[in-house]
Amino acid sequence: MRKALAAVAGLAAVGLALAGCSGGADSGNAGGSDDDSQVEVFTWWAAGSEKAGLDALVKVFDEQFPNTEFVNAAVAGGAGSNAKNALASRLKANNPPDSFQAHAGAELTDYIEADKLEDLSSFYKDNGLNDVFPSTLLDRLTVDGKIYSVPSNIHRANVVWLNTSVLTDAGIDPTKAPADLDAWLADMETLKANGVETPLSVATDWTQVQLFENVLLSVLGADGYSGLWDGSTKFDDAKVTKAIDYYTKLLSFANTDGTGQDWPVATDMVIDGTAAYNVMGDWALAQFDAKGKVYGTDYTTWPTPGTDGTFDFLADSFTLPVGAPHAGGAKNWLKTISSADGQKAFNLAKGSIPARTDADPADYPEYQQGAIASFSEDTVVSSLAHGAAVKVSWLNDVTSAIGQFVSTSDAKTLQDALVQAQTKALG
CATH class of the missing domain: 3.40.190.10 (Periplasmic binding protein-like II)
Incomplete structure (x- = not known):
């Protein structure tokens, strides 16, 4: 990428x-x-x-x-x-x-x-x-x-795909989305305690950027998130610091050694039950269908916790x-x-x-x-990871910073790099 x-x-x-x-x-x-x-x-x-x-x-x-x-x-x-x-x-x-x-x-x-x-x-x-x-x-x-x-x-990027059996076996109701990131992390702790080694699956670098944009959207809200791309929200904001902290915690439940794999591998982990959750765009729907899985029975979806009422947009054109x-x-x-x-x-x-x-x-x-109803009714924001929010050079800088962070977990270095990337892009 x-x-x-x-x-x-x-x-x-x-x-x-x-x-x-x-x-x-x-x-x-x-x-x-x-x-x-x-x-x-x-x-x-x-x-x-x-x-x-x-x-x-x-x-x-x-x-x-x-x-x-x-x-x-x-x-x-x-x-x-x-x-x-x-x-x-x-x-x-x-x-x-x-x-x-x-x-x-x-x-x-x-x-x-x-x-x-x-x-x-x-x-x-x-x-x-x-x-x-x-x-x-x-x-x-x-x-x-x-x-x-x-x-x-039109694709939606703030979607959590989940294996209903994995959650049910751990005593978690798969039809009820966690109210916020704290509640979601608590469910991941429960999954870990019930023997689920990888509650959250990730893959190559752009999937990690997509997860991060979902966390930013959850913590900052639609206006604060959109403000990152025009400069009305600064990347040194305390809420960005908080988002990085949540991102760090989420990655602690993820297979960060899967960086070299493309997105279907992470989605397949949910399909085969080796992971409970995957944050992925709705191109994943065809992957579940191809494996014969039934929506609402074998798997279901909800907006990433904290982003309900928001549609994270991208489109092929x-x-x-x-x-x-x-x-x-x-x-x-x-x-x-x-x-x-x-x-x-x-x-x-x-x-x-x-x-x-x-x-x-x-x-x-x-x-x-x-998804059709959501796009017509909800607040629409532009995806970072998929080129809707920023020009390619800015996304390239963010991707490099996220890649380094996944290896080092150095939150200050990540935030400093994000500040520098915003300054370079917006002047």
Whole structure:
């Protein structure tokens, strides 16, 4: 993940250097072409539920645009890091795909500043997306009055996934979420006393950052948490100190030796009962489904303790790069992923919820029905770990600081590093 973040952070400098060059994708009709004979779509959805979601989208695309050939440019491995590194190389060589996957929000800042993305505001207007995407989403997609990506879904990051049998066997009611972090830690003590070696599972570094953002959200509340990203809340605040203390305690119940593993390993620990809890986005739903587990029976979910009433947001989205050789094909692809049929097919496979407000909740299973209601009713905040809250360079600094902390448990060094990262990012 760190490798991927560093690669994307470097795109701004790369793009500015290329702005003065000619050749490559700037020659001929490339860039201004409306060629829709094909579309090369670049993602990291190469396996598991992510590939299943992509395949579902492609099926709808082929039905809607039978004369546009879909070219799958997915790059596997590294939780997206391999794909992001490959994308950086292609953009540097002025050889962009027709559309590429990115997280909606601040993660796109470096691409935008490097003039690598087309403004899609007119696409939104022409296709009525301003009327079917909620304002809470549109606000997070808009940069200086322009929109540069089209979301295929909405994910929630403040979700605890739990094994009902593990909790029941320890005398804990799995249907009742702890009121706060103190109550949750007390339940973890109970689990330990009943022989559960790993009450809380974690995996690679970004999963640890996601856990930390959940703790920040729980302690600071929605306004205080959001203030971290615009500077109205400082990282030397006493509440951040308190959050780091809670984070330290939570990690004492976790398998911090699992840092080299990707997220499915941590989720599988809950599925097979070797862990009680895992804080993960709702892409985990497809993992439980794939293992034949039944929601409400084998497992259940609740918002991370202390965050009920808040929806920690991220979204997968797609772009139209400057110089795309088949811009017409890319626009067709963007039409499919933003369409009602495309979003329904994709989100049923991936576990996320549609970005469109005209989706029928009855088309989705129980967990997603709850997530749809939460997104429409709760306070929405932007995920740190998944690129919605801050630009890549800032997230890279946070990830490095968290990685060091997991090894050393030095709370003061972590907080000092977070203060420095905020100061560097905001000036």
